[in-house]
Amino acid sequence: MTGCCLPLLCAPPSPSMSNATAITPTREKDFPEWYQQVVRAADMAENSEVRGCMVIKPWGYGLWENIQRQLDAKFKETGHVNAYFPLLIPLSYLEKEAQHAEGFATECAVVTHHRLEAQKQEDGTTKMIPTGELAEPFVIRPTSETIIGAAFARWVESYRDLPLLINQWCNVMRWEMRPRLFLRTAEFLWQEGHTAHETEEEAITETRTMHKVYEEFLRDHLAIPVIPGEKTERERFPGAVQTFTVEAMVQDKKAIQAGTSHYLGQNFSKAANIQFLGRDNTRQFAYTTSWGVSTRMIGTLIMAHGDDDGVIIPPRVAPNQIVILPVTPKPETRDEVIAACEALAKTLRAQTYAGEPLRVHVDKRDLQGGAKNWEWIKKGVPMRLEMGPRDITSRSVAVCRRDQGPKAKEFVPKEDLIRSVVERLEEIQDALLARATALRDSNMKKLETMDEFKAFFAENSEGGFALMHWAGSSDDEETLSKELKVTIRCIPLGDQYAEEGKCFLTGKPSSRRVVFARSY
RNA sequence: CGGGGCGUAGCUCAGCCUGGUAGAGCGCUUGCUUUGGGAGCAAGAAGUCGUCAGUUCGAAUCUGGCCGCCCCGACCA
Known part of the structure; x- marks a missing residue:
């Protein structure tokens, strides 16, 4: 931690510092450091004791769960099914496709032993010594083309077995030299689609279909406009014939690859021997594809939408879309206020936004209101509602939108809010996309x-x-x-x-x- | 893996130069006050100073190895 050297700036801004931001430094001042601070302030993830591996905390994982569920629905809509393959890949599998092997060689974790032996030390402690060396080492999957290819080789016999349209949600490991939370970690979560087809044309169509799915998901769910395109030979996935990418621009004007879709031709089917008997009674190699997005998308989202007060999560994927903050200045009205907030939450949860029930949380913790409010600002919850004794009397609710300033507050009759809440969430979603699009287009x-x-x-x-x-x-x-x-x-x-x-x-x-x- | 910086309480750091085994602010706990707001006062809990070894009567402080973190580079989703 080298930034944040002035002690004064390290303390949370006090109310008197009216221009102060919740995050120090600002994006303008030091973007990489801002990113680190934002992830922490939003309580999304932290570095773990394991080198390069992060702990994804509930607020970050909740976001991933929403991304996962919504993307998964799109995969199902396009005809795919989920399956699961082993974490460990026999070393020899990686040797089958030369370019592929070379591409991942420098970042593989290798499992060489299968048991430990307890060895008592002189000082009374115990050391665990690996024994039982494996005849053939395993590699912890950096990606699963090879092991899924081996399965496909067993499953495919006839053109009638094709296409195979499989997706896997899992973790992978790439021993990165310079890890950064969400953006580049040694272990990360992702989905990898793997498909096998009878013809080149069909495989290319599949590659482009999934490319399109990613483009639309980023735009419509994450409010991130991307430029879809093809990678040059130099940037292509090891072993692919064509690699398609969706490139996003984040607020420091750098590009980030938010998803990829590869047309693998017959390279992997020849390496893994995925053959079938065709309509013309000849043995042919299948044409395969693979495509994936990872938890890196969370980092992309943070850098695309965050501001100097923290993360801003688009409503469609926010773990909580609305947080209700009970204002309880007097103990004697506290129960009444909480009950009114719970009732409002219940009414709101009965509504749906983008096909899912509204995710509404009532923050009943016994904390100062201001502290609570800032916590949710930093976490990027799209909409905050405040309700206190005066609001109960006037039948109104104070509405704060995260895409607006931290002080912006609109008092709305409760019934109007209930009627317009979905529309308001949609407005926030649209505003974020418009803002990100304007940033990209003007740069x-x-x-x-x-x-x-x-x-x-x-x-x-x-x-x-x-x-x-x-x-x-x-x-x-x-x-x-x-x-x-x-x-x-x-x-x-x-x-x-x-x-x-x-x-x-x-x-x-x-x-x-x-x-x-x-x-x- | 190359260059630079850094590891002291949950967090951010001071102390190290000039060895005598620990401090601040924030956070946390409790009490009182306050209450449309990241509040005030008081008391309190919390650290074998990254780790291993060396020098020394004595090491957070000096020396060396290792591990980890951050920034830049190469590599990458």
Whole structure:
């Protein structure tokens, strides 16, 4: 912890510091440190005693559960079913696809023993010594293409067995050198879809379908606009023929890959021997795909929507969409106020938003009102409602929206609120998407020359997404990325990027712009 | 894994240079006061100073190894 050096700034802002923010430092001042502080202030996750592995706390895990449930529904709608495969992968499986093996080799945790032996030490303590060395070590899955491929090889015999449309929700492990809560941890939670198809065309359609599912989920559920596109060869998933990505811009104007969908061609089916007898009575290799999103999406959400008072969670995925704060200035009216809050919560829970019952919490803890209020601001609950003795008399409720300032408060007749609450949540959801879209669009520029490009990514400039004509090679891309710390995030899909021009590096003709940015 | 910074109470840190075995603020507990608000006063609980070894009569403080965390880089969802 190097930031936050002034003791004065470390204390929570006092009421007299009217311009103070709940989070120190601000985004402007030190974005990476702001991120760390926000995750902690929102009580979403913490570093654990295990290197690189986080503890996801209830508020963070509740968000993940909502993401999981809503995405899972979309997977089911598109014909997929869930299954579960082993955590441990025989080492030899990873050797089957050369590029794939090479891609993950440097970040694998390896299991080499299967038992421990207690050994008494002279000082009375006990040491556990690994024994029972395995004939073949296992790798803790960094991804499951190989082991699911082996299962698919057993399951597929005829074209009639295809397509296989499987998804798995699980944890994976990649021994990252520089972990960061949610964004890059040694162990993380994700879903990985794996499918096998009879034809190339069908597999490509599947890849694009899931790519679209991610794009829509991020936009409609997480209120994050993304640029869907294809990765260049340099950035492709190890072993894939094509990798599609959804790239989001967060508030420091860097890009973050929020989801990927890979067309694997026959690379993995040949490696795992996924063969079937086709309609023409010949043995053929299946065409496979894989696609995934991870808990990194939570980090993306925090960086996309958070402000200097903490996290802001879009209503659709918030663990609690509404928190009711009873105002209890006098002990003698406390019971009455709590009862009124509970009654309101019950009425609200009977309503649905985006097909799910409203998630309403009444915070009855015996704490100062202000402390409670700020806690929920930092956690990013979309809507706070306050109700006290005066409101009961006037039949009104104080409504605070997290997408507005911490002091913004609107007194609304209770019946009106009940009638309009879903609409209000929708407004917050829309406002967050609009805000994130405006941020992205105002920091995305079409540039033509190398000078413009260099100025855009210069040390002290804002940066952002640079839309460039590109016809360079992988080596050109490598050189450029080393020099300016930017990469091609994707070759975006969509007509708005298709136009004739000249590559800003080589001068060769180009028919489409690509997105350059610094990235996570 | 390379460069830099840092590990002292739950959190943020002071003390280390000039060795004599611990402090502050916030948080926590209790009491009183206060109450549309991250409040005030008082009392209290809480740390084998990351870890292992060395130097020393004596180590948070000096030396070395290891582990971990943070920032930058390489790598990556």
